[in-house]
Each structure stands twice: as C-alpha cells, then as structure tokens.
Amino acid sequence: MAGRTPVRIPPPHSRAPENPAPACAPGKVALLRSACSTCNLRELCLPCCNLTRAELELANRLAFNRTHIRRGESLFRTDDRFTSLYAVRKGFFKSAVLLRDGRRDQVTGFSMAGEVLGMDGIDTARHTCNAIALEDSDVCAIPFAGLQKLARDIPSLQRQFQRMMSREIVREQGVLLLLSQMTADERLAVFLLNLSQRFAAHGGSPSKFNLRMTREEIGSYLGLSLETVSRTLSKLREEELIGVQQKFIRILDHAGLKRLIGR
Amino acid sequence: MAGRTPVRIPPPHSRAPENPAPACAPGKVALLRSACSTCNLRELCLPCCNLTRAELELANRLAFNRTHIRRGESLFRTDDRFTSLYAVRKGFFKSAVLLRDGRRDQVTGFSMAGEVLGMDGIDTARHTCNAIALEDSDVCAIPFAGLQKLARDIPSLQRQFQRMMSREIVREQGVLLLLSQMTADERLAVFLLNLSQRFAAHGGSPSKFNLRMTREEIGSYLGLSLETVSRTLSKLREEELIGVQQKFIRILDHAGLKRLIGR
DNA sequence: CGCGCCTTTGAAGGAGCTCAATTTAGGTGG
DNA sequence: CCACCTAAATTGAGCTCCTTCAAAGGCGCG
Incomplete structure (x- = not known):
C-alpha cells in the first residue's frame, strides 16, 4: 500500500535513492515546513519548487487534517469511500485484504x-x-480532491505525486519477485534489511528495532507460514546474522544478510 | 506493467468493472475518435468529457506517434530513459526484469x-x-511530457491517468495474493480466466485463444516451474475444464474453473 | 497470578522442483 | 516435398523445502 523500492533488489519496501527531490529554496519553503515540520512527507507535501506564498498557504491548509489512530483500529477498510491519502506521521500500519474464504486475511504491505x-x-x-494500526499512530489526512486541484496549479507537486504512484508500482514488482523466486531465508533477509533501511531513513537505528507485527503477519506478507518465519529467524540467529528476542531484532551481520540474498 | 484488476478476486490482469468512463458526448469526441479509431486506449486518450476543439486537436497530435515492433524485439529495456507511455494497439508484450544472477529473468506482466x-x-x-513483443505488434507512443501538460488543462484526463496508475497498483496486489496463497491449479485457473476476459474485452473469443507466451514464461509469471505449468494444464484438460493443444486453449467449463478458484 | 496470545520447536506429510527422457511442432534447406 | 534441426511441450521419478499438526514455553495484561 505504501513504501518504497529500489530498482534492482526486490525488497518489500525501500526508498528509491535515485532522483532525490530537488534541493529546497530555503526561504520560500520555510513557511510550509514549519507547519508540517514533524511530518516526513516532504516529498509529497513539499515539492520544494517555486511556490508562491498563496500556494504555500493552500498546501499548508491542505495537509493539516491530522488524526490519531489507536492500536488495532483501522484507518480505512475495504469498500470504504476513498476521500484522502494518508501520510503516516508516527506509528505503524499494515494493509491487508480479506481472502475469499473470509477467515484469514492477506497482508499486502506495511507502512x-x-x-x-x-x-x-x-x-x-x-x-x-483494510489499513490497520499496529501501534498507536498519527496520520495526516490529505484530501484527495484538494490535492488534485493544488497539483493542477503546481506542476512539480503533480510530478511528485505521479512519481510516488509509480514507485509504488515498482515496489510491488519487487515483492512479486520476492514471492515467486526466493527461498524462506532470502525472503526474511530481504524483509529485515528493508525494515532496517526504512527505520534508519526516519531517524531510527538501522541495526536495532522492534518488529511491530506478529510472525503470522510477516508470514502472510512473505508467503510463508508463521512457523517457517519463526524457524527461519532462529536459523539466521544460529548463523549469527541477527539477534532475535521475540519482537526485538538486531542486525548483527548486514553484509552477511546481503550475501544471502545473492549479491 | 499494464493490465487490469477487479477488486476482489486476485487475477493477474483484468478490467475493473466499476466506474466506467462517463458516456461520451458523441458530437465533440467524434473528431478525436476518428484519429484514434482503431486504438483501444480510449480510456486514457479519450476522457470523453467537455473537451474544447483545441484540446481535442492537441490530444490528437499527442497520441499519433505510432511504431511497429517485431516479435522478439523490445519496446524498451531496463534503464532506458523514460519518455513515453505506450498504448498497445495490436499484438502482445511481456514485461520482465533480469534477476540478480543475470541468467534467468522474471516475467512481471503481459500486455x-x-x-x-x-x-x-x-x-x-x-x-x-524490459518490454518485449511476443508477436509482431503496434504501439502508440504517448510522450509523457505532453500528456502531463495536457492533463493539466483537462482535469478529467488527469483523473483518468491517476486511475490507471491506481488500477495498476491494485492489479499487482492481486498478483501478490495469487503468488502467496494459491496452489498451482488455482494460479492457472486465474491466469486462464483472466486472459479469456481480456481477449474478449478487445473483440476476441473468450473461449478460444492462442497463448502468445511459452510455458516457461507463464511459469515465471505465476511462480511455478515450466514443468508444473505443463502438468497442471494437462490435469485441467483431464478434468475437462479446458482444451489444450500446445498454445491453443479452449475454455470448456468456465464455471468449473471459477469454482476451482474458490467462489 | 492466571489467562490468552504469541512464539518456539518437533515430526510427518505433501506440493512442487529438479533432473532426465521422449514427443511434438515449426522452420530451414536440400 | 521430405528430411532434418531446434525449440517447446509433455511426462516420469526422486527429492527438498515448506506446510500442517501438535505440544510446550514465554510474555503481557487484566
């Protein structure tokens, strides 16, 4: 549902390092940034281009609709009317669809x-x-109609938005590769390295973090049974590539994990 | 890469039946349609809304850049500079990425x-x-820069474009489900039903068609070995759900295939 | 403190893979 | 027109990785 993918390796999520957003013109953008200062969504909200003061005001108002979602609650559910995109400011979500049988559900992404x-x-x-909070979270609801209108006037915003969608398409292709070709070891290695990268990208530690999801949710996402996820984590620990204590993960041998993936 | 997906069942490709493009105002659109009369890309090219004559002219010029691609040749390759979207007018393409080892490649979609x-x-x-023609094909190159500029002036085109990208995201989620949860039988059933639907959507027969791709390419796409694809097709034939003669497929029991998928 | 959920670990079974041999189709040249 | 050649497809046999079923241990929360 959200997340990032590099071009070559097929990780579940990760930021594409190419084409970073152009450097901000500091003076003009300062105003907006202060409004969304704690929001990491600069890429979408702050195209960092030649915005007029009026445009900035508009953008500022647009992104100001913030909500708190408690653990276990849903941000939106299947068949809900679509009105907004949601920028995650704090917390952790899973996206999942109900399977035909209606009992189990399939995790399609983490955000x-x-x-x-x-x-x-x-x-x-x-x-x-369904988008469900795995911990208490804050989101910034971005009314889609407003975003569209704004994008019409700010070509760079338009462009950023399209890039974001394209990146999501490429990301899912990565997951596709992961699911159709990789062994359980490789899937877990990709998964952990990707999480590490994304935590680091937002100020966390790349080598120590808490998993927010259960083994079952990981398994659902990676196309493995929860037992296989557990067994594989244990195996990686025995090989001293990672440390595992329940949900607390340490990356002990980053290079070793990469080697495992195959390059 | 391209293709369509309904919301619930997870087929590799299919059209979302909801939200059909609004009915065309026949008079105004006739002009454009004649220019792209044989092109099935009305959804993108012809937003069927209140276009001025000038806008129509513009759109007309935009989509006029047609090319022939011979079987086995590529429309674009990984790392090629992106300049255009391509509407397939005639023929059949596969999209594939090279795997890390560089030898085998992974099929990510058919168009x-x-x-x-x-x-x-x-x-x-x-x-x-890489986008590679599986038979002699014609495409309509749509310069992306031009499309963007045009979309800025024609909100409905903008909207159509975004919907197309969103649909692609949803489609890939469907493939994700397919790969992580389904058995070989189910994957093939989904694959064949989806092809049937798409051929029918463009004037072909829903019950008889030639596969354009090899068993290996199907297997790569569905996350199965080519042998399993072959074996499974034979099994479906024995159950009299389909007819198989090499690349020629007949759908004998549409309902039976659907039942196989699980609803 | 006890209950429920999550996790770990073991053992058995199966779906699909790999390796290998044979058949078929389609294209090429004599 | 036929023989040949190569690529694709079919089918078989054994094996492997992962799943399922089962049981026990750990952690958190009321």
Missing part, C-alpha cells in the same frame, strides 16, 4: 512514518484493503 | 491490445523492466 497510504482507492473511489 | 505499458518509468525517469 511506517514518512510513508503514504491509500493510493489503492484512487481508481474506483473505494479502498481495496 | 495486450488496449492496455498501457511503461508506467514503471515515471518515478525515476528510467524504465525498471
């Missing part, structure tokens, strides 16, 4: 602070998955 | 007439996969 949720709803104007 | 290719390149301005 953390600085990432955008809800793009699935643009096509049909209804969401196609 | 047929009436579908759009190349959205992967929007983010980084370079393509992330």
